[in-house]
Amino acid sequence: MLELRNVSYTVTDNGKKEILKNINLTIDDRFVVITGPNGSGKSTLAKIIAGIITPTSGQILLDGVDITEMSITERAKAGISFAFQQPVRFKGITVKDLINLAAGRKLNFTEACNYLSEVGLCARDYINREVNASLSGGELKRIEIAMILARGTKLSLFDEPEAGIDLWSFNSLIRVFEAMHESIKGNILIISHQERILEIADKIVLLKDGEISQIGTKDEIMPQILGTSGVCPQIKE
Amino acid sequence: MAMKLDKIQLNLLEQVADLHEVPAGAYNIRTNGTSAGRSTTANIDIVSKEDKDGIDIIIKPGTKKESIHIPVLLSESGIEEMVYNDFHIGDDADVVIVAGCGIHNGGDLASKHDGVHSFFIGKNAKVKYVEKHYGYGDGKGEKIMNPVTVIEMGENSYFEMETAQIRGVDSTNRKTIAKLADGATLIVGEKLLTHGTQQAITEFEIDLYGEKSSAHVVSRSVAQDDSYQEFISRVYGNNECNGHTECDAIVMNNAKVTAIPEIKANHTEASLIHEAAIGKIAGEQLIKLMTLGLTEKEAEEHIISGFLK
Ligand SMILES: Nc1ncnc2c1ncn2[C@@H]1O[C@H](COP(=O)(O)OP(=O)(O)O)[C@@H](O)[C@H]1O
Ligand SMILES: [Mg+2]
Numbered sequence: 001m002l003e004l005r006n007v008s009y010t011v012t013d014n015g016k017k018e019i020l021k022n023i024n025l026t027i028d029d030r031f032v033v034i035t036g037p038n039g040s041g042k043s044t045l046a047k048i049i050a051g052i053i054t055p056t057s058g059q060i061l062l063d064g065v066d067i068t069e070m071s072i073t074e075r076a077k078a079g080i081s082f083a084f085q086q087p088v089r090f091k092g093i094t095v096k097d098l099i100n101l102a103a104g105r106k107l108n109f110t111e112a113c114n115y116l117s118e119v120g121l122c123a124r125d126y127i128n129r130e131v132n133a134s135l136s137g138g139e140l141k142r143i144e145i146a147m148i149l150a151r152g153t154k155l156s157l158f159d160e161p162e163a164g165i166d167l168w169s170f171n172s173l174i175r176v177f178e179a180m181h182e183s184i185k186g187n188i189l190i191i192s193h194q195e196r197i198l199e200i201a202d203k204i205v206l207l208k209d210g211e212i213s214q215i216g217t218k219d220e221i222m223p224q225i226l227g228t229s230g231v232c233p234q235i236k237e
Numbered sequence: 238m239a240m241k242l243d244k245i246q247l248n249l250l251e252q253v254a255d256l257h258e259v260p261a262g263a264y265n266i267r268t269n270g271t272s273a274g275r276s277t278t279a280n281i282d283i284v285s286k287e288d289k290d291g292i293d294i295i296i297k298p299g300t301k302k303e304s305i306h307i308p309v310l311l312s313e314s315g316i317e318e319m320v321y322n323d324f325h326i327g328d329d330a331d332v333v334i335v336a337g338c339g340i341h342n343g344g345d346l347a348s349k350h351d352g353v354h355s356f357f358i359g360k361n362a363k364v365k366y367v368e369k370h371y372g373y374g375d376g377k378g379e380k381i382m383n384p385v386t387v388i389e390m391g392e393n394s395y396f397e398m399e400t401a402q403i404r405g406v407d408s409t410n411r412k413t414i415a416k417l418a419d420g421a422t423l424i425v426g427e428k429l430l431t432h433g434t435q436q437a438i439t440e441f442e443i444d445l446y447g448e449k450s451s452a453h454v455v456s457r458s459v460a461q462d463d464s465y466q467e468f469i470s471r472v473y474g475n476n477e478c479n480g481h482t483e484c485d486a487i488v489m490n491n492a493k494v495t496a497i498p499e500i501k502a503n504h505t506e507a508s509l510i511h512e513a514a515i516g517k518i519a520g521e522q523l524i525k526l527m528t529l530g531l532t533e534k535e536a537e538e539h540i541i542s543g544f545l546k
Contacts, residue, residue: 052524072527081528088525091457091485092543101529101539147529 002027002049002155002187007058009044009210019044020210023058027155027189029202030181034191035225036207042191043085045207046157049189050082051075062155081151085159085191087140089132095143096127102147115146118176138164145176154186162194170196198222242266242273242310245341249310252371253337256306264306265292267320269313281305281332291321291353294334298327298359306335309352314344314378320352328359328391337369340380340406349381356387358394358421366398372405379407386413390421392447401428402437403545411439417478419447427456428545431464431492441470445478445507454482459541460492471499474507484513487544 009020020041034042047053049060051072060068067075081102090098099112107115113123119142129135131143141164148156162173174196177188190197198204204221206214214221242250242259246268250256259266259274263281266274272292277283280300284293294305307322324334342348358364372380388396402409415423423443431437443452452472460466472480486494498511518540526536 050528052528072524073530073532076528076530084525088519088521090522090540090543092546093539094543097539097543098529101526101531104530151529 001063003061005059005061007048007055007060009048009053010056018210020048020055023212025205025212025215027187030188031177031201032187032189032203032205033198033201034189034205034207035193035198040207041210042207043159046082046159046189046191049157050080079154080157081148081153081155082157083144083148083159083161085163087144089135089140091130091132093131094127095129095131098131098143098147099150102150107150115149118149118179119143119146120172121146141165149176149180152184154184156180156186156188158188158190160191160193162192162197170194174200195226242268243312245312246310249312249339249341249371250308253339253369254306254308254335256308260304260306262304262306266308266310268310270316270318278303286321289321290319291323294322294324296324296326296330296332298329300327300330300332302331304333304335308336309338309350311338311340311342311348311350314342314348314376315346317347317349318351320350322352322354324354324356326356326358326362326364329361330359331363333365333367335367337367337371338382338384340372340374340382342372342374342376342378342380344376345378347379347381351383353385353387356389356396358388358390358396360391361393362391363395364397366396368398368400370402370406370409372407380405381408382406383410388413388415388423390415390417390423392418393420394418395422397424399426403428403430404432406437407435409437411437413441415443415452417443417445417447417450417452419449421447421450423452425454427454427458429456429458429466430461430541430545431466432461433464434462435464438467439469441472441482443472443480445472445474445480446476447478448476449478450476451479452481456484457544458485458494459487459489459545460494461489462492463490464492466493467495467497469497470511471501472509472511473501473503474509475503477504477506478508480507480509482511486515487518487541488515489517
């Protein structure tokens with residue numbers, strides 16, 4: 001269980017800007033989906049949870065333990081995983097290296113293959129590929145997800161996992177999340193704009209201008225965000 | 238042939254040639270300024286030079302799938318030498334040449350190995366050349382290596398050169414000069430890591446004379462602490478040809494790296510590209526690995542070892 005208490009983040013480099021304001025949120029469900037317009041602070045919130053950004057004020061608790069002062073590494077070891085919105089490329093580091101680092105041990109081919117095939121990649125073609133500019137955005141996104149599977153931690157954050165996975169179906173992505181929950185029984189937090197992903201949410205959080213504007217079950221929230229307010233129906237996939 | 242190498246020499250041999258013992262095939266092992274062992278085959282002859290220090294390696298035309306090891310080991314402090322090795326590679330040959338220099342300097346005098354390796358490559362011949370530099374020992378004496386490689390490539394020949402110098406060498410000034418005939422292909426991969434107050438200068442001068450000749454040079458380096466690196470490449474396209482050089486450096490601490498590219502087209506059909514990128518390790522790479530549970534230090538080590546792999 002993750003708790004955010006009064007978390008705020010303000011930057012001051014070019015005049016004061018409040019990026020997140022007083023976020024209070026408990027993540028104790030299978031799937032929590034955070035949605036909201038671009039620039040509303042979703043990625044910033046995920047980075048604060050992973051320890052990449054230090055909040056200006058507020059507290060973060062993981063299973064009741066205050067982790068606000070913990071480093072990225074300590075939080076990773078405490079059980080937080082984070083799939084980036086924009087995955088990172090490395091020269092010379094292979095898919096296998098990253099999956100092994102994520103798993104925390106050397107996996108055999110079958111084990112590594114399982115993680116990759118879950119995200120729709122054939123291990124034989126990818127395991128020894130370098131995670132460099134030769135991989136497409138969609139391939140990188142899937143490798144990013146495979147790393148989270150290999151980590152198998154109690155809290156997993158996915159920042160817009162659907163972006164760029166054109167060749168792979170949403171159904172597969174949703175199956176990955178479901179299988180992940182079945183095997184780990186942890187909490188999964190997904191940042192997404194996708195209706196199909198919102199549909200599996202136990203809880204939807206709508207972020208606007210750095211504030212939680214709505215929070216509730218999908219039945220409560222979905223009609224509002226898909227209906228009149230906000231999203232243009234033409235843009236919906 | 239009876240040849241005895243001591244423990245230090247065996248370690249150097251392993252580092253520069255991946256060999257645990259005296260190799261199979263043709264070899265010439267030079268230790269502390271003298272030849273410690275030599276073996277030739279039906280197709281590969283090795284002859285000492287009479288006018289200066291060094292050897293001639295003569296590879297018969299058509300020699301296939303043979304290897305030649307010519308490691309140089311310096312385990313006594315204070316040795317300075319200048320060696321000339323000439324490789325005559327016959328037409329259509331296909332061979333692997335492993336050279337390398339290992340210096341153990343436990344004393345306070347400088348140890349220095351300067352070598353000129355000249356390759357005369359016949360038509361259609363294919364050569365893979367691997368060269369590693371390695372130095373260790375806690376004496377105050379410097380470990381210095383200045384290798385010069387001259388490559389004359391015949392028609393449709395192929396030369397692939399892999400060099401690595403990871404720590405250990407205090408000062409190095411490497412020069413590689415190549416001239417390519419019609420259809421010849423040159424591939425160079427260089428890996429370099431300097432630390433402490435080490436200095437490394439690598440210089441390439443490639444003349445593409447032949448029609449449809451091509452050269453591809455990739456240098457990857459890491460400069461740590463107070464070390465200094467300079468990468469100079471000159472590629473001249475004198476015919477319809479392709480030239481590509483790439484210098485990719487990670488700079489850390491107070492280290493400095495300079496990349497000086499020069500590409501010159503003396504022909505309208507010459508296509509030449511130079512790419513150079515110097516910078517610190519990307520913050521997002523460190524962060525990604527830290528989110529997998531690595532400390533910053535561990536993340537840095539993984540990124541560097543991958544980069545130089
Ligand atoms: N270091 C920063 N300095 C100034 N503005 C920032 C900084 N980091 C993020 N922002 C701004 O904060 C807002 C929220 O960004 P982000 O969390 O990436 O939004 P989202 O993921 O919801 O699209 C954006 O307007 C972004 O430009
Ligand atoms: Mg975002």
